Amino acid sequence: MDFAAIIFDCDGVLVDSEVLGLEASAAYLETHGFSWSPADLVRLFTGYRDDVFAAKLTEKYHSLHGCDPSPGFFEGLIETRRSRRHLLQPVPGAVEFSKNLGGMKAVASSSRKEFLVSKMQRTGIYDHFAPHVYSADLVSEGKPAPDIFLHTAEKLGVDPQGCLVIEDSVNGVKAGIAAGMTVWGFIGGGHCFEGHGDRLTSAGASLIVRDFDELGVRL
Ligand SMILES: [Mg+2]
Structure with a gap:
């Protein structure tokens, strides 16, 4: 697979925050x-x-x-x-994967900037993406609107259509699709119950990956 950039959602993809609480x-x-x-x-x-x-x-x-x-x-x-x-933990495999992933990469999250940075720092992920860490408070409309993904592509200097988005939520998948990007659904978070992958597929994800090992293979 050849993508100009890979854009990750944070909560439920890189950090296992969704299951917490x-x-x-x-x-x-x-x-x-x-x-x-x-x-x-x-x-x-x-x-x-x-x-x-x-x-x-x-x-x-x-x-x-x-x-x-x-x-x-x-x-x-x-x-x-x-x-x-x-009690926050990284999603299993996320730290190694982020560290070893070459090429253009970024995080585009619905979280507020101070929370986003804190979560990524506490789980050892932040340094592998900085400075390309973008939060929804930078744009006018949150996911499922495409704004945060378009903003991220612009900051990276790449064409949205060349970007791959990795998302765990239906709203995030819809946002990536609306931005004209390829979206893969990620179900490696602790909150992904039965049928979650099917919901991501229905929202427009072209592929479902169950963990970072599988993501590595698919890339
Ligand atoms: Mg998420």
Whole structure:
């Protein structure tokens, strides 16, 4: 395979952040009347920038309770997730793979810049991509809009159509496709439950890879 650049999503591809706090978040949300499993949370909410996630959850809250959630509702959820952050690990194989991958490479994430850099530094991945680490707060629209991928291609100085995107979320796959890039679905994160690969394929991923070994072979 010959690509001008490879652009990685971060959460759920390079760092195993999506699985962290899923059970704690599900338990927290249950105290507010939502009966979602960790797999449901992945299906409903992964790959969104914070503001889009908050809007989606507010919508669900409104349909269930007939009113908007209090600010304390979101603070409690953020605190629940934050309490697990020290447990963050890289996705198995991600550090070695990033280190050894030659050519143009970048990270394009829905995460906010300070969180993104912190997560990548704590897992030993940041130095293998810097300075090409781009967060969704740099652009006006978060995934599934193509903005962050187009911004990344521009910074790399490559044609979007020559880029390969590695994504673990339906929204991320849609964003890469909308940017005119080739997108491969990655299901090596701890949050990828049964049927996840099929959902990525339906969103437009042309290939599904189950881990970094397989990604290396396919490249
Ligand atoms: Mg992701």
